[in-house]
Structures are given as structure tokens and as C-alpha cells.
Amino acid sequence: MNTKIPATKNNKRLITILVCGVIFMFGFCYMLVPLYNIVCKQIGFNGKSANSATLVNPNMQVDTSRTIKVDFSTTMHGNLNFKFIPLQRHIEVHPGERKLIYFYAENKTGKDITVQAIPSITPNDAARFLKKTECFCFTQQYFFKGEKADMPVYFFIDPAVPKETKEMTLSYTLFDETEFIKKQKHFTKGRIDL
Amino acid sequence: MHNYISRLTIFISTFFIAVAAQATPGINMPYGVTPISNDIYNLHMACFYVCCVIGAGVFGVLIYSLIKYRKSNGAKAALFHEHIGVEMTWTIIPTLILIALAIPATIVLKHIHNTDESGLTIKVTGYQWKWKYEYLDQGISFFSNLSTPQDQINNLAPKNEWYLLEVDNPVVVPVDTKVKLLVTADDVIHDWWVPELGVKQDAIPGFINENWFLANKIGTYRGQCGELCGVNHAFMPIVVEVVSKADFEKWVKSHGSATFASSSLTAPTTNAKPAALMTEADLMKLGKEQYEKTCAMCHQVTGLGLPPTFPALKGSSVVTGPLSAEDSLVIHGKKGTAMQAFGDQLDDKTLAAVITYTRHAWGNEELNKKNKYPTTIQPQDIAKARK
Amino acid sequence: MSESIVLDHATDHDDHGPAKGFTRWLFTTNHKDIGTLYLYFSLIMFFVGGIMALIVRAELLEPGKVLINPEFFNQMTTMHGLIMVFGVIMPAMAGLANWMIPLMIGAPDMALPRLNNWSFWLLPFAFTMLASTLFMSGPAPDFGWTFYAPLSTTYGPKSTDFFIFAIHMMGISSIMASLNIVVTIFNMRAPGMGWMNLPVFVWGWLVTAFLLLAVMPVLAGCVTMMLMDRHFHTSFFDAAGGGDPSLFQHVFWFFGHPEVYILILPGFGVISEIIPTFSRKSLFGYRFMVVATVIIALLGLVVWGHHMFTTGAPLEAQLYFMYATMLIAVPTGIKIFNWVATIFKGSISFETPMLFALGFLVMFTLGGFSGLMLGLVPADYQYRDSYFVVAHFHYVLVSGSLFTIIAAVYYWLPKWSGHMYSEKLGQIHFWLTVIGMNLTFMPMHFLGLAGMPRRIPDYALQFTDFNQYCTVGAFIFGFAQLIFLYIILKSCFSKDKGHVSAQVWEGAKGLEWTLPSPVPYHTFATPPVITTGHREY
Structure with missing residues (x-):
């Protein structure tokens, strides 16, 4: 067929621009991942604001006029044979007040295992105001066969939390991390071995 | 024109x-x-x-x-x-x-998005293909399975009025009380939907979502899983019974104690006393019943499964092999598949019965006998295997 | 400038016809041949996807197991969705673009003819690969056409990898086709054809092509992430490794929502050609129509969140997506009102293309209404993932895309083939299609409102009656398309050709109608010069 039109300079320029656009959009798709994490961190969606430490503002005032009930809940993902429970079902906390609570963990899988607790906070509208200074969920945790530990969480609720908020839930899902294990072997940070 | x-x-x-x-x-x-x-x-x-x-x-x-x-x-x-x-x-x-x-x-x-204080908190976990409900303050926890018999689905029996909308253990909640739902999933995304309560909430594995309802009328309300979650997506209904506050108290009392555990599809009875030995006939009867309720959805009544997603049990090397392998598979499940850890869902007696049934049915008995593998399992064996 | 180049080469290929035999189709760079290939391909896929839909509807004839097991049911719904979207509508629209854009803008061919050949020939291989999963041991993709993680990643069948590569191939095909279309429209317009003289179909495709270039790479990225999660131990969509299954939905719908407009905007263009022709009156509000198309496309890029209102999000996010979604009703409304205004005070006749265009107008409006209802977040809580949604998007897509494609085929088939189809058969086809389609999808609204979830192979007894209407309607709808097949084949292979005038339709306007019917193999070797302005003659 000789119906082909030679690519003119004009065509070449346009094609180059469009191909660059396509490549950019492919890259943009991957950029959505960090973007999503940043947005989630800002709005507190799906625990993204609760998986890293926050600094406490030294001027933070405890607002004793309000009390917020914080529920704790745990979920074992898949068929993970772990005992993992909060030692208190719930506590009452004033905004701005730092609290320490414990979760109890026991490896019943019969083998050494690395686990990761993924935090999640509800309601979505208030999630970003629950902040942690220390938590076992910041890193993976290595458990020997049959090992037991108490896992502390230091947290506070930012006094800027919306007035309507009366209840919150801090929830952890415990995952078997064997497939996503990091290079270092043993993680025991942020826990009290029993 | x-x-x-x-x-x-x-x-x-x-x-x-x-x-x-x-x-x-x-x-x-x-x-x-x-x-x-x-x-x-x-x-x-x-x-x-x-x-x-x-x-x-x-x-x-x-x-x-x-x-x-x-x-x-x-x-x-x-x-x-x-x-x-x-x-x-x-x-x-x-x-x-x-x-x-x-x-x-x-x-x-x-x-x-109202955030008033709730009177009752229920954690809802979606599994392939059932729901688990945990009343966090009452300490009640149970699985809720479809109770429509397989025969009705396969057109071998006339269908009930609530065909595919009936479960063995409904959620029971008090009337005029704000019920907070914490919704999550164990494997894939599910969706807890009861139209008459105006609640539809995705259950996302690893994360928790919150929703709530305040039912002002006593009655039974039915819904279904709203998000495609695999083969048996159509077979994991939701039944919510709204009862008076007094009835709810009664229900909590009767279910907070050990009596709840005797119901077949409930929390494990790890602290139960060793049960008496059961006869093979009893085990087979209970096992067949439970198999058709829990297992047949995937492995089929015929034991032929739907390979390769759901392996056949007929002549399977696990079911006609050493007991420990089957015990472990049934109790702890298999990661990344729909085979769950039934150790959390069924008590020793039921597990023993189901395993006994699978080791007898579809000609498996002959294979087991030929290779000298056990066919009849007692609840004590399960209790041992749990450890 | 491109025009002068066209002139230089014009003498090279004045009057030779197509090559003979199979290689004509395999090696062709002729836009008409490639357009024909696209259209035939989509016709075949239409019947394949249609048979799958009928299997689905047959299983839903009554409660209980009817024909197939739930596993196969899920494969059928998944494949039906994928084939109809990627295998029927997109190739058919691309086929129309290939055939008509050069004819409408007075160009001798597409700007990049060899690329054009490649973008078509990727498709049969992509779909062979996708369809081959049905014959593999183990299930074919069974996670719905939206393939939400983790059902499609951790829990996906082995054939998911074939699915991923098939998506990649059709994605590359679409990207190349769009690239070609953009370059053609930018550089190959006949002298005197300014932007505001462009036929609306060409405008519709130009905007669509830009949308495709913007979002197909995102789909490619999305399935690549799936592939990496499945095989390379990344965890984009797995909470265990720090990912998030909700992220999948964001990425998917970032592609998926504009995709809906990709399927519909060329159809809007077709309707904007057909309605003026059979009303014998210029399109009302050309400028508003063009601007509305562009605004729909732009808004379409920023409303993806309305597909995920129930996944849990803060109030502000839900409100934003609700307002943005509702806003799309405005430009869409403008289009509907302008079409009606075009018909108003026209001189209307009811040939088959016009009937399908009117069918589109009515049913697309109904689909738009349910879309508006779905946009309201609280109400969406009840509609989401129910049959109401199924009804909504079939009203929108069957009318917005399928009806417009059928209308376009009837409209241009005499021009392409030189054979006039039987008006009577065309009208029978229309009425059976329209009755079947409404009987199929109207009851789905009621089913969804009453609480029937979508994608279920078996349902509660209370849903039986409506499901039976749907099934009967689906079979009428399906079998009516055999008439369409007959009409097309008769037109293409009939010996009775050449009795159709160049004008074909009394009220038709545009460059394509200045060419003889059937259209010669090479056209506009010398570009026509437009002096009066396309819209005003």
C-alpha cells in the first residue's frame, strides 16, 4: 500500500507530545500510590495516620470538659492462629490526655513468625485526631514459637477533635508477614516480653 | 409513517x-x-x-x-x-x-455521619461465605451461615419462604437502641447490606469501617452480601432480629453462658469437658448434616468439589490419608483459600463428626480401610489435635 | 502543512483497488479496510458477549440452580462485561472513527496508517487470549469486570495473568488508535475546515481520544500493580504489606469512570449527525454541544469516587464527589435539550437510524435520571451494587453506545456498501430491540430497589417474577440482533450495488455525502476545499 502519509515534522511533534502524555499518565498511576497515602494520612483514612509516630505538641492542653470513649478491637487475618486481645475493652479519655494501653499477644501457630498489626480508626471523620507516640504497629514483630508479649500503645486525642465526637474505635488487624518480611530478622521493638 | x-x-x-x-x-x-x-x-x-x-x-x-x-x-x-x-x-x-x-x-x-454514643457495639466480619458477629461488650461471638439446605438450591426439595434469606444464627439487637457496627472482612471485600435498616457498608480486609442503625420497630429484617466476593457470593445472607429490650437481655443471658457453645455453629469450646464417646452412627448423622450445611457449598454434596478451586473430597489424599493432615487442615484452614480455620467455628464434637463423615462417604471408607487409616474420629481426638 | 503533502502524493494512488485475498486484510493500511475489520470484529464479539449474557439470564430464569454452577456464572458475568466494553463498544467506535473521520474531514487516510493496522491486529490476539481462559483447567476470570482486589489478586484464579496481559494488549491497541485519531484530526483536516466547522462526531471522537490517552495508561498501571502483587511480593493492594484494597478501587475507577464517557461520547457525536439529517434542520446549539462534550470529559476525570461511596470515607470527600457528580447532569442535560430543540420545528422522517437515535434519546434520558439518583450519596447507600445499578448502566450503555453504534451502521451502511438495507427489516429490528431491551432492564430497577444484589447466580423467591421478565426480554433482545446480522451481511455481500445515490439521505450534510456510494477505495486524494463552512451550507 502506498497510501501512507510520511510523518511530517508537525505529526512528529504532536506524536511526541502525546506519547509523553501517555508515559506521564502511566507514571501518574504509580504516583497515585504515594498521593493516596498522603491524602489518607491527612484525613486519617484506613489507619494511615496511625501507623507512624507523632510528636506531642508541648503546649497541648488537656480538655477535661470532654470525655471520649475509645473502644479497642482486634482481628486476626486469614487463619492466623494468634491470641491477640486488648487488655481493656475500652477506656475514657479526655482530649489532649496521653494514655497507655496494652494488647496481649501470644503466638499459637507452633512456629516462629513475623507479624504486622495494621491499625484502623473509626469514625472516619475523627480518625486523624487520634495520634500515637509509640505503638507496636510501627514495625513488624517477630515472635518465637509460643512466645507471649504485652504490646503497649501510647496515644492521645488531639484537642482539635470535632465537638460531636463521643466515641472512637482503635482497631488492629494482625497479618502474617512471611511474604513481606523485611531484611532484618528480629523485630521486638515496642513490646514487653512475658 | x-x-x-x-x-x-x-x-x-x-x-x-x-x-x-x-x-x-x-x-x-x-x-x-x-x-x-x-x-x-x-x-x-x-x-x-x-x-x-x-x-x-x-x-x-x-x-x-x-x-x-x-x-x-x-x-x-x-x-x-x-x-x-x-x-x-x-x-x-x-x-x-x-x-x-x-x-x-x-x-x-x-x-x-452522626457520632452519638451507641448502646451496643457489634463487630461484623465478612468471611468467604459467612458472617461473624461479635458483641464486644457482651462477649458474645458467633458465625452466621446460610441455613437453606443444599437440596433446595439444587431443586431437589421445595423452597422455603425465605429461600437464601435465612441463617442459622441471626443477629439479635434491641429496639430503639443505637447499634454501632464495626465492619471488616477476613479475606476479600464483602458488603453488609440490610435495605430496611438503611445500612450498606463495605467490609474491607485489614481495615475497619463504622456504620450504625437505630431500629424503631420489632421484627426480622433480611439482607445479603452486596459486593462480589467469590463463588458463593449469593449464599451469605444477613438476618437481623430486632427484639424488645427485655428480650434482648434474656437473649444475652442465655447466649453469654456455655449453653451457646452447644449450638453447632458457634464459638469453639476449648474449655469444654471431654465428651463421651460417640457411636459411629451418631457421628455420621451429625457429620452429614453439618457437611451439607458448611462444606457442601464448595466441596459439593457429591464430594466431587469444583476442581481446581474446590478440590474433590472423594478419593482425596487428605481425606483418605493420615488423620493428622485432615485434622490440621480442618482446624487451621489453608491460607489464601476459602478453606477457613474451622477450629474457630465448630466445636470438637461437630468437627469429629464432619471428619468421620468425609472419611466414610463416597467410597472413601474402603480406601481408608485398605490403607489402614482411621475412619471414625472421636471429639477427644480433635481436642488433642487442637493442641 | 499536511494539505500540501497530501497533494504531493495524491497522484501516486489514484485508482488502484485493494489487494486480493487474506493479505489484503492482514497488511492493509487503508482506513476503510481497517474500519471494516474493527466493525466485523466487534460484530463477532457482540454475539459472543451476547451469548454470555443470555447464559447469565437463563440461569436467572428461576430460583435454584438452572443451568450452570455459580463459579461458571461469575465467569460469564465477568467475560460479558469485559467483552462488551473492550471487545464490542470500543472497537466498534474505533471502526466508525476509522471509516468516518477521514471522510468527514476530507483526509485521504488516517495520519499513521501502519500504526492503524497494528492497533487493530492486536485486538484479535488480546481477545483470543482472554477467551482462552475459558478453556483452561481452573476458572476463567471470575471477579467481575471491575476485578476488585483482593478477589482478583490474592484470591484470583491462575488465569488472571492471561486476563492482565489481554488488558495490556487491548490497552496498547486503544492508545495507538487514539493517538492516530488525534493526529489525524489535528493535522489532516481539509483546507477551510476550522475547529468550529468540525462535524460533531469528529469532535466527540477527539475528546474521547484524549480521554483514552489519559486513562488507558492508568488501567495499564493498575493491572501491572495487580501482576506485581500476584507474583513479585509487592503489596499495593494488600493491607498486610502496607497497601490498601481501597487504593485498587481508586486507581481502577480513576480509569473506570472516564471509560464510561469514552464509551458514550462518540455515540453522542453519531446522534448529533443523525438527528439533524432526519429533522432536515441544523444541529441546535453547535457551540454548546462541543463545550458540553469537553466539560463532560473534564468532569468525568474527577468524579471517580462516586463508585465507592460505601467503602467508607470522611464526610467531606463524599460531599465533594456527590456535588461533582451531580454537576455532570448539567452538560448532559444541555445535550439532551439541544437534541430535542433540533427536532423541534424540523421536518422529521422516521428511517431506522432516526428510530434508533430517538430510542437512544428516550432511554439515555431515563438512564441519566437513575444516574442522578445514584449520585445522591445517602440514596446511593441503598442502590449501590444492587440491580438498580445494573439497570442504570445498561440503560446508559445499551442506548448510549449500542443504539448509537447500530444507528451509525444503518446511517452509513448504504454509503459504505452501496446497497440500501431493507427499511422494513430495519424497523422490525428496531422495535424488537427496543421492546426486548426495556423488558430486560426496566424490571431490574424494581429488583434493585427491592434489595436484589447484583452478580448473584441465585435469588430469593420474591424476586422471581421480575427476573423472568428480564430473561424473556433478554432473549427477545438477543435474537432480534440476528436480523441486524442478516442486514449487514446482505448489504456487504449483495450483488445489487451502486443504486444508491451519493446523497443517500435527503437531509444529510457533510463531506462524506459528496462521495459516491459505495465509497471508492481511495478518497479525497485531492483534499476538498471548504469555503462556506461545514455547519452553514
């Missing part, structure tokens, strides 16, 4: 009748029994009526034009093809209508 015009007219007016039928009860959205579901219903109807009015206008002009300006009627085309004033009008008026709709929608949405 006349007959086509009249046909088109009839056709379009049928539409209106059909659309109007949407407003009659029975085929419309349920009004529901919670303030939210009532609000949603009103919003839905308001939007529907707005659409009817716009539709009447648009279709009215359309039908009028199609009849009046037919070429066969001698119509001559006008020459106009632009009119900024008219076009701005039908840009601005719809915008105003939309704003008018957005206001109530925003109010209802804010209401849904």
Missing part, C-alpha cells in the same frame, strides 16, 4: 406507566425501620419526582415535535440553530434543581 408515530407514542407512554409503577409499594425501595432508611426513602422519592417532572417536560416536547413536525405531515424545517438565551436557561435551571436536591442529600448524609 402514521402508524409509526402512533406506535412511538404508545411506546413512550408505556414508559411513563412503567416508571410510575416504580412508586407503588412492593417494588420500590423499602421505607425501612430506621430514621436513616426513612430519610433515604424520602430523598429517593423526591429525586424520583423531580426526574418525573423533567422527564414529562422533555418527553412532552419530544412527542409533540415528533407528531407535529413530521415530514409526511408536510412540515417544513425551520432555520434556527442557535439561541443563547434558551441555552443559558437550560443550563441554569437544571443547576438550580440540582442545588435543591443536593441540600437535603447533604443533610441526610451528615445525619448518617
Whole structure:
């Protein structure tokens, strides 16, 4: 067929621009991942604001006029044979007040295992105001066969939390991390071995 | 062309009748029994009526034009093809209508995001293909499975009134109490949906979502999983029983104690006393019943499964092999598959019965006997295997 | 400038016809041949996807197991969705673009003819790969056409990898086709054809092509992430490794929502050609139509969140997506009103293309209404993932895309083939299709409102009646398409050709109608010069 039109300079320029656009959009798709994490961190969606430490503002005032009930809940993902429970079902906390609570963990899988607790906070509208200074969920945790530990969480609720908020839930899902294990072997940070 | 015009007219007016039928009860959205579901219903109807009015206008002009300006009627085309004033009008008026709709929608949405204190917190976990409910403050926890027998699904028995909308253990909640739901999933995304409660909440593995309802009428409300979650997506219904506060107290008392555990599909009885030895016949009877309830959805009543997703049990190397392998698989499940850790869901007696059944049925008994593997399992064996 | 180049080469290929035999189709760079290939391909896929839909509807004839097990049911719904979206509508629209854009803008061919050949020939291989999963041991993709993680990643069948590569191939095909279309429209317009003289179909495709270039790479990225999660131990969509299954939905719908407009905007263009022709009156509000198309496309890029209102999000996010979604009703409304205004005070006749265009107008409006209702977040809580949604998107897509494609085929088939189809058969086809389609999808509204979830192979007894209407309607709808098949084959292979005038339709305007019917193999070797302006003659 000789119906082909030679690519003119004009065509070449346009094609180059469009191909660059396509490549950019492919890259943009991957950029959505960090973007999503940043947005989630800002709005507190799906625990993204609760998986890293926050600094406490030294001027933070405890607002004793309000009390917020914080529920704790745990979920074992898949068929993970772990005992993992909060030692208190719930506590009452004033905004701005730092609290320490414990979760109890026991490896019943019969083998050494690395686990990761993924935090999640509800309601979505208030999630970003629950902040942690220390938590076992910041890193993976290595458990020997049959090992037991108490896992502390230091947290506070930012006094800027919306007035309507009366209840919150801090929830952890415990995952078997064997497939996503990091290079270092043993993680025991942020826990009290029993 | 006349007959086509009249046909088109009839056709379009049928539409209106059909659309109007949407407003009659029975085929419309349920009004529901919670303030939210009532609000949603009103919003839905308001939007529907707005659409009817716009539709009447648009279709009215359309039908009028199609009849009046037919070429066969001698119509001559006008020459106009632009009119900024008219076009701005039908840009601005719809915008105003939309704003008018957005206001109530925003109010209802804010209401849904209400964060008042709740009287009861239930954690809902979606599994392939069942729901687990945990009453966090009451310490009650149980699985809720479809209770429609396989025979009805396979058209071997007449269907119940609540075919596919019935479960063994319904959620029981008190009336006039704000019930907070913490919704999550174990494997894939599920969705907890009960239309009459006005709640639909995705259950996402690893994360928790919150929703709530406040039912103001005693009754039984049914729903289904709303998000495609695999083969048996259609077979994990939700049944919520709203009861009086006194009845709820009674229910909590009767289920908070050990009696609850004796029901077959409930929390494990790790602290139960060793049960008496059971006869093979009893085990087989209980096992067959439980197998058809829990296992047959995937492994099929025939034991042939749906390979390779759901392996056949007939002649399977696990079921006709050493007991420890089957014990471990049934109790701890298999990661990344729909084979769950049934150790958490069934008690020793039921597990023993199911395993006994699988080791006897579909000719497996002969294979096991030939290779000298055990066929009849006692609850104590399961208790041992758990450790 | 491109025009002068066209002139230089014009003499090279004045009057030779197509090559003979199979290689004509395999090696062709002729836009008409490639357009024909696209259209035939989509016709075949239409019947394949249609048979799958009928299997689905047959299983839903009554409660209980009817024909197939739930696993196969899920494969059928998934494949039906994928084939109809990627295998029927997109190739058919691309086929129309290939055939008509050069004819409408007075160009001798597409700007990049060899790329054009490649973008078509990727498709049969992509779909062979996708369809081959049905014959593998183990299930074919069974996670719905939206393939939400983790059902499609951790829990996906082995054939998911074939699915991923098939998506990649059709994605590359679409990207190349769009690239070609953009370059053609930018650089190959006949002298005198300014932007505001462009036929609306060409405008519709131009905007669509830009949308495709913007979002197909995102789909490619999305399935690549799936592939990496499945095989390379990344965890984009797995909470265990720090990912998030909700992220999948964001990425998917970032592609998925504009995709809906990709399927519909060329159809809007077709309707904007057909309605003026059979009303014998210029399109009302050309400028508003073009601007509305562009605004729909732009808004379409920022409303993806309305597909995920129930996944849990803060109030502000839900409100934003609700308002943005509702806003799309404005430009869409403008289009509907302008079409009606075009018909108003026209001189209307009811040939088959016009009937399908009117069918589109009515049913697309109904689909738009349910879309508006779905946009309200609180109400969406009740509609989401129910049959109401199924009804909504079939009203929008069957009318917005399928009806417009059928209308376009009837409209241009005499021009392509030189054979006039039987008007009577065309009208029978229309009425059966329209009755079947409404009987199929209207009851789905009621089913959804009453609480029937989508994608279920078996349902509660209360849903039986309406499901039976749907099934009967689906079979009428399906079998009516055999008439369409007959009409097309008769037109293409009939010996009775050449009795159709160049004008074909009395009221038709545009460059394509200045060419003889059937259209010669090479056209506009010398570009026509437009002096009066396309819209005003």
C-alpha cells in the first residue's frame, strides 16, 4: 500500500507530545500510590495516620470538659492462629490526655513468625485526631514459637477533635508477614516480653 | 409513517406507566425501620419526582415535535440553530434543581455521619461465605451461615419462604437502641447490606469501617452480601432480629453462658469437658448434616468439589490419608483459600463428626480401610489435635 | 502543512483497488479496510458477549440452580462485561472513527496508517487470549469486570495473568488508535475546515481520544500493580504489606469512570449527525454541544469516587464527589435539550437510524435520571451494587453506545456498501430491540430497589417474577440482533450495488455525502476545499 502519509515534522511533534502524555499518565498511576497515602494520612483514612509516630505538641492542653470513649478491637487475618486481645475493652479519655494501653499477644501457630498489626480508626471523620507516640504497629514483630508479649500503645486525642465526637474505635488487624518480611530478622521493638 | 408515530407514542407512554409503577409499594425501595432508611426513602422519592417532572417536560416536547413536525405531515424545517438565551436557561435551571436536591442529600448524609454514643457495639466480619458477629461488650461471638439446605438450591426439595434469606444464627439487637457496627472482612471485600435498616457498608480486609442503625420497630429484617466476593457470593445472607429490650437481655443471658457453645455453629469450646464417646452412627448423622450445611457449598454434596478451586473430597489424599493432615487442615484452614480455620467455628464434637463423615462417604471408607487409616474420629481426638 | 503533502502524493494512488485475498486484510493500511475489520470484529464479539449474557439470564430464569454452577456464572458475568466494553463498544467506535473521520474531514487516510493496522491486529490476539481462559483447567476470570482486589489478586484464579496481559494488549491497541485519531484530526483536516466547522462526531471522537490517552495508561498501571502483587511480593493492594484494597478501587475507577464517557461520547457525536439529517434542520446549539462534550470529559476525570461511596470515607470527600457528580447532569442535560430543540420545528422522517437515535434519546434520558439518583450519596447507600445499578448502566450503555453504534451502521451502511438495507427489516429490528431491551432492564430497577444484589447466580423467591421478565426480554433482545446480522451481511455481500445515490439521505450534510456510494477505495486524494463552512451550507 502506498497510501501512507510520511510523518511530517508537525505529526512528529504532536506524536511526541502525546506519547509523553501517555508515559506521564502511566507514571501518574504509580504516583497515585504515594498521593493516596498522603491524602489518607491527612484525613486519617484506613489507619494511615496511625501507623507512624507523632510528636506531642508541648503546649497541648488537656480538655477535661470532654470525655471520649475509645473502644479497642482486634482481628486476626486469614487463619492466623494468634491470641491477640486488648487488655481493656475500652477506656475514657479526655482530649489532649496521653494514655497507655496494652494488647496481649501470644503466638499459637507452633512456629516462629513475623507479624504486622495494621491499625484502623473509626469514625472516619475523627480518625486523624487520634495520634500515637509509640505503638507496636510501627514495625513488624517477630515472635518465637509460643512466645507471649504485652504490646503497649501510647496515644492521645488531639484537642482539635470535632465537638460531636463521643466515641472512637482503635482497631488492629494482625497479618502474617512471611511474604513481606523485611531484611532484618528480629523485630521486638515496642513490646514487653512475658 | 402514521402508524409509526402512533406506535412511538404508545411506546413512550408505556414508559411513563412503567416508571410510575416504580412508586407503588412492593417494588420500590423499602421505607425501612430506621430514621436513616426513612430519610433515604424520602430523598429517593423526591429525586424520583423531580426526574418525573423533567422527564414529562422533555418527553412532552419530544412527542409533540415528533407528531407535529413530521415530514409526511408536510412540515417544513425551520432555520434556527442557535439561541443563547434558551441555552443559558437550560443550563441554569437544571443547576438550580440540582442545588435543591443536593441540600437535603447533604443533610441526610451528615445525619448518617452522626457520632452519638451507641448502646451496643457489634463487630461484623465478612468471611468467604459467612458472617461473624461479635458483641464486644457482651462477649458474645458467633458465625452466621446460610441455613437453606443444599437440596433446595439444587431443586431437589421445595423452597422455603425465605429461600437464601435465612441463617442459622441471626443477629439479635434491641429496639430503639443505637447499634454501632464495626465492619471488616477476613479475606476479600464483602458488603453488609440490610435495605430496611438503611445500612450498606463495605467490609474491607485489614481495615475497619463504622456504620450504625437505630431500629424503631420489632421484627426480622433480611439482607445479603452486596459486593462480589467469590463463588458463593449469593449464599451469605444477613438476618437481623430486632427484639424488645427485655428480650434482648434474656437473649444475652442465655447466649453469654456455655449453653451457646452447644449450638453447632458457634464459638469453639476449648474449655469444654471431654465428651463421651460417640457411636459411629451418631457421628455420621451429625457429620452429614453439618457437611451439607458448611462444606457442601464448595466441596459439593457429591464430594466431587469444583476442581481446581474446590478440590474433590472423594478419593482425596487428605481425606483418605493420615488423620493428622485432615485434622490440621480442618482446624487451621489453608491460607489464601476459602478453606477457613474451622477450629474457630465448630466445636470438637461437630468437627469429629464432619471428619468421620468425609472419611466414610463416597467410597472413601474402603480406601481408608485398605490403607489402614482411621475412619471414625472421636471429639477427644480433635481436642488433642487442637493442641 | 499536511494539505500540501497530501497533494504531493495524491497522484501516486489514484485508482488502484485493494489487494486480493487474506493479505489484503492482514497488511492493509487503508482506513476503510481497517474500519471494516474493527466493525466485523466487534460484530463477532457482540454475539459472543451476547451469548454470555443470555447464559447469565437463563440461569436467572428461576430460583435454584438452572443451568450452570455459580463459579461458571461469575465467569460469564465477568467475560460479558469485559467483552462488551473492550471487545464490542470500543472497537466498534474505533471502526466508525476509522471509516468516518477521514471522510468527514476530507483526509485521504488516517495520519499513521501502519500504526492503524497494528492497533487493530492486536485486538484479535488480546481477545483470543482472554477467551482462552475459558478453556483452561481452573476458572476463567471470575471477579467481575471491575476485578476488585483482593478477589482478583490474592484470591484470583491462575488465569488472571492471561486476563492482565489481554488488558495490556487491548490497552496498547486503544492508545495507538487514539493517538492516530488525534493526529489525524489535528493535522489532516481539509483546507477551510476550522475547529468550529468540525462535524460533531469528529469532535466527540477527539475528546474521547484524549480521554483514552489519559486513562488507558492508568488501567495499564493498575493491572501491572495487580501482576506485581500476584507474583513479585509487592503489596499495593494488600493491607498486610502496607497497601490498601481501597487504593485498587481508586486507581481502577480513576480509569473506570472516564471509560464510561469514552464509551458514550462518540455515540453522542453519531446522534448529533443523525438527528439533524432526519429533522432536515441544523444541529441546535453547535457551540454548546462541543463545550458540553469537553466539560463532560473534564468532569468525568474527577468524579471517580462516586463508585465507592460505601467503602467508607470522611464526610467531606463524599460531599465533594456527590456535588461533582451531580454537576455532570448539567452538560448532559444541555445535550439532551439541544437534541430535542433540533427536532423541534424540523421536518422529521422516521428511517431506522432516526428510530434508533430517538430510542437512544428516550432511554439515555431515563438512564441519566437513575444516574442522578445514584449520585445522591445517602440514596446511593441503598442502590449501590444492587440491580438498580445494573439497570442504570445498561440503560446508559445499551442506548448510549449500542443504539448509537447500530444507528451509525444503518446511517452509513448504504454509503459504505452501496446497497440500501431493507427499511422494513430495519424497523422490525428496531422495535424488537427496543421492546426486548426495556423488558430486560426496566424490571431490574424494581429488583434493585427491592434489595436484589447484583452478580448473584441465585435469588430469593420474591424476586422471581421480575427476573423472568428480564430473561424473556433478554432473549427477545438477543435474537432480534440476528436480523441486524442478516442486514449487514446482505448489504456487504449483495450483488445489487451502486443504486444508491451519493446523497443517500435527503437531509444529510457533510463531506462524506459528496462521495459516491459505495465509497471508492481511495478518497479525497485531492483534499476538498471548504469555503462556506461545514455547519452553514
